[in-house]
Amino acid sequence: MTHLATDILVVGAGGAGMYAAVSAAREGASVVLADKSLVGRGGATIMAQMTVAVAVGEQEPDDWTHHLADTLAAGRGLCNEELAQILCREAPDRIREMDTWKVGWAREDDHMRQVMAPGHGIRRCVYVDFLNTGPAVAKTLRTRVARSDAITRISELAVVDLVVRQGRVLGAVAINLADGAPVTIAAKAVILAAGGLTKLYRRNSASANMGGDSYALALRAGAELVDMEFVQFFPIGHLAPRLVGMDPIMWDPFRYKLGGRLLNGEMEEFIENYGASDSGVYTAPRDIASFAILSEVAAGRGSPAGGAYLSFTHIPEPELRQAFGPVIDRLLANGIDLTRRPIEVSPIAHYHMGGIRVNGEMESRIEGLFAAGEAVGGANGANRLSGNAISETFVFGERAGHFAATKVAARATGLDFEWDHALAKPALDGIAALEARDEAKGPGAGPLFTELQSMMWDHVGLLRDAAGLEQALARLVRMRTVDLPALGTPGSHRFAITVQDWFDLRASLLAAEAITASALARTESRGAHQREDHPETDPSLEKNQTVQLEDGEIATDWVDVVRAPFELASLEAAE
Amino acid sequence: MTDRTVTLNVRRGEAGGESRIESFEVPYAENMSVLDALIWIRAYRDASLAIRYSCINANACKECMVRVDGKVAYACTARLGAGEATVEPLSNKPLLRDLVTDITPPKETLAHALAGED
Numbered sequence: 001m002t003h004l005a006t007d008i009l010v011v012g013a014g015g016a017g018m019y020a021a022v023s024a025a026r027e028g029a030s031v032v033l034a035d036k037s038l039v040g041r042g043g044a045t046i047m048a049q050m051t052v053a054v055a056v057g058e059q060e061p062d063d064w065t066h067h068l069a070d071t072l073a074a075g076r077g078l079c080n081e082e083l084a085q086i087l088c089r090e091a092p093d094r095i096r097e098m099d100t101w102k103v104g105w106a107r108e109d110d111h112m113r114q115v116m117a118p119g120h121g122i123r124r125c126v127y128v129d130f131l132n133t134g135p136a137v138a139k140t141l142r143t144r145v146a147r148s149d150a151i152t153r154i155s156e157l158a159v160v161d162l163v164v165r166q167g168r169v170l171g172a173v174a175i176n177l178a179d180g181a182p183v184t185i186a187a188k189a190v191i192l193a194a195g196g197l198t199k200l201y202r203r204n205s206a207s208a209n210m211g212g213d214s215y216a217l218a219l220r221a222g223a224e225l226v227d228m229e230f231v232q233f234f235p236i237g238h239l240a241p242r243l244v245g246m247d248p249i250m251w252d253p254f255r256y257k258l259g260g261r262l263l264n265g266e267m268e269e270f271i272e273n274y275g276a277s278d279s280g281v282y283t284a285p286r287d288i289a290s291f292a293i294l295s296e297v298a299a300g301r302g303s304p305a306g307g308a309y310l311s312f313t314h315i316p317e318p319e320l321r322q323a324f325g326p327v328i329d330r331l332l333a334n335g336i337d338l339t340r341r342p343i344e345v346s347p348i349a350h351y352h353m354g355g356i357r358v359n360g361e362m363e364s365r366i367e368g369l370f371a372a373g374e375a376v377g378g379a380n381g382a383n384r385l386s387g388n389a390i391s392e393t394f395v396f397g398e399r400a401g402h403f404a405a406t407k408v409a410a411r412a413t414g415l416d417f418e419w420d421h422a423l424a425k426p427a428l429d430g431i432a433a434l435e436a437r438d439e440a441k442g443p444g445a446g447p448l449f450t451e452l453q454s455m456m457w458d459h460v461g462l463l464r465d466a467a468g469l470e471q472a473l474a475r476l477v478r479m480r481t482v483d484l485p486a487l488g489t490p491g492s493h494r495f496a497i498t499v500q501d502w503f504d505l506r507a508s509l510l511a512a513e514a515i516t517a518s519a520l521a522r523t524e525s526r527g528a529h530q531r532e533d534h535p536e537t538d539p540s541l542e543k544n545q546t547v548q549l550e551d552g553e554i555a556t557d558w559v560d561v562v563r564a565p566f567e568l569a570s571l572e573a574a575e
Numbered sequence: 576m577t578d579r580t581v582t583l584n585v586r587r588g589e590a591g592g593e594s595r596i597e598s599f600e601v602p603y604a605e606n607m608s609v610l611d612a613l614i615w616i617r618a619y620r621d622a623s624l625a626i627r628y629s630c631i632n633a634n635a636c637k638e639c640m641v642r643v644d645g646k647v648a649y650a651c652t653a654r655l656g657a658g659e660a661t662v663e664p665l666s667n668k669p670l671l672r673d674l675v676t677d678i679t680p681p682k683e684t685l686a687h688a689l690a691g692e693d
């Protein structure tokens with residue numbers, strides 16, 4: 001049996017995990033940084049092409065309290081204000097630290113260039129040219145991680161369960177993908193930074209590794225989740241024709257700069273029919289745009305692929321080129337000529353506001369179990385401002401690493417961290433049982449996963465009602481208790497992709513159930529959660545919902561929102 | 576959607592063993608990538624087919640490199656235009672299984688972590 005021991009295990013090596021590893025290592029801790037894909041490449045971070053929100057105030061006067069005010073407004077009363085404050089207050093330090101690590105934030109004259117993004121009252125968002133924010137962030141952090149002798153990087157190591165003794169984390173059980181062999185890892189603290197869950201939805205912007213592992217690992221370890229009903233859908237994600245190499249949310253800045261026309265399948269503008277004005281400029285709020293597109297599709301007026309048309313054919317080519325230069329060629333390489341043909345767009349699942357419930361030190365209720373990045377719930381409440389997600393990976397990553405390391409150092413002698421193999425045994429037996437089955441061929445998790453994605457899209461997506469949610473919940477329980485245990489893992493021994501599929505599906509089903517149960521209990525519409533049978537916002541539900549496992553079953557509860565008063569700084573004074 | 580299909584010939588086998596070509600008929604969609612076809616095969620024909628990829632649409636992770644009709648390409652950017660394509664693992668990297676070769680940086684492996692342990 002392969003066994004590793006470390007001070008701190010970081011699960012997931014995206015922006016948050018890598019920042020956490022660097023931060024823990026500089027406090028003197030030893031770190032194992034494990035990713036089920038390749039370090040720095042498997043998640044959302046490397047795919048992000050747009051901007052990062054931060055009140056550095058280099059473009060125009062700004063202050064973190066103004067960033068906070070915008071964040072809280074977007075969150076519709078549900079932000080954990082302590083976490084939101086931490087995010088906005090510390091983002092400038094992290095952005096500057098990334099700058100000293102030569103990430104290459106776009107500059108203008110002698111300052112960082114900051115641009116406007118929806119929901120921000122000020123030009124606040126930094127980026128890396130050209131559409132290179134995520135790749136630059138990933139590369140910079142990969143280099144920092146590689147430079148530290150205290151950090152052991154392990155790619156293609158999928159963590160499948162945490163090991164917990166009496167409310168304290170002891171480490172984890174993982175699978176080495178190369179040979180399917182189980183690995184145990186003893187750790188004095190574990191940081192969950194395994195990213196989000198948008199892969200649960202049929203239309204998404206996810207990578208292969210965004211099926212909700214963070215949330216399932218936390219639940220199974222005894223931690224709580226919060227705000228799981230709030231999944232963010234991006235209204236005009238790319239739908240057709242097939243496009244590779246571009247961020248599917250790229251049409252946002254296109255419309256923002258040039259004013260594309262949103263048309264239904266009959267080539268008519270329709271946003272006005274849903275109470276928003278549009279007239280060629282980007283003003284329709286995200287939720288109205290999403291609702292309008294889906295309603296047109298439901299009414300039989302969708303585009304051929306089941307969305308809406310976005311047309312730039314009225315804009316002369318020189319103007320398109322001037323605004324978007326090389327992107328126009330990348331589109332042409334995909335067979336897309338914007339001057340001739342509209343593209344098709346649809347809402348797509350893009351980000352998860354909910355996540356692991358933590359305190360200001362990023363620690364969950366399980367001692368020694370921390371979280372960072374998109375895995376954390378609460379900071380963004382019922383809706384996230386654009387650009388806050390990458391700031392969150394840096395800020396929460398740095399804090400999780402810091403507090404995990406200081407905690408480990410302070411208690412190194414007092415606490416009982418000792419690894420207990422018996423506690424890892426149930427997880428190890430589970431892996432061995434899958435290995436022993438050895439079907440030769442046949443479909444694996446594919447059909448079930450596709451069914452899950454369609455069901456989540458149809459019933460637990462943008463438009464929800466009690467009947468659909470109840471139907472989905474019943475099916476999810478059955479999938480977890482009946483279909484999953486019977487699922488085969490053909491060809492499991494070398495590059496154990498089907499064993500990983502099995503554990504992926506297990507995690508996804510649990511995360512899906514957490515979303516669905518929370519969505520069913522929230523009988524109102526607020527932010528990203530829209531109930532067709534409860535269209536109004538209910539002031540008495542200005543509360544957060546938690547999720548935990550009770551005897552293996554999902555249970556939800558209501559808690560008060562964490563409030564943290566602050567004073568909006570005067571921007572003239574800041575000058 | 577049409578009833579058109581494309582044929583994907585995939586070289587399969589394990590390190591040190593015999594390899595063989597297996598052919599799959601895959602439903603065609605406009606502009607579809609080789610990776611789309613491989614994902615479809617895993618979902619509906621044979622889950623045991625080993626492939627490596629992460630980002631699917633972004634061409635950012637660079638994990639999906641294979642040979643398509645003899646030329647090195649990203650499976651996610653290579654398109655299935657003609658009626659047929661042959662997909663094989665990289666020839667200059669050690670084979671793990673089917674289309675997966677060992678491209679993990681040497682210092683990022685479990686083996687390296689264990690060697691550094693003792």
Ligand SMILES: Cc1cc2nc3c(=O)[nH]c(=O)nc-3n(C[C@H](O)[C@H](O)[C@H](O)COP(=O)(O)OP(=O)(O)OC[C@H]3O[C@@H](n4cnc5c(N)ncnc54)[C@H](O)[C@@H]3O)c2cc1C
Nearest residue numbers: 012014015016036042043044045050051159195373374390
């Ligand atoms: C296409 C796209 C564009 C975006 N654009 C922007 C933008 O412009 N601005 C912005 O602010 N935000 C953007 N976002 C959101 C933002 O990128 C993410 O919220 C953020 O990068 C998440 O970082 P993370 O480190 O928490 O997770 P990730 O970067 O997703 O990393 C998680 C890692 O965990 C690994 N992992 C998962 N499960 C396990 C397991 N069981 N064991 C081991 N490892 C595991 C994964 O392989 C992955 O490498 C975008 C998201 C997407 C998908």
Ligand code: FES
Nearest residue numbers: 630631637639651
């Ligand atoms: S799947 Fe990421 S580059 Fe091809």
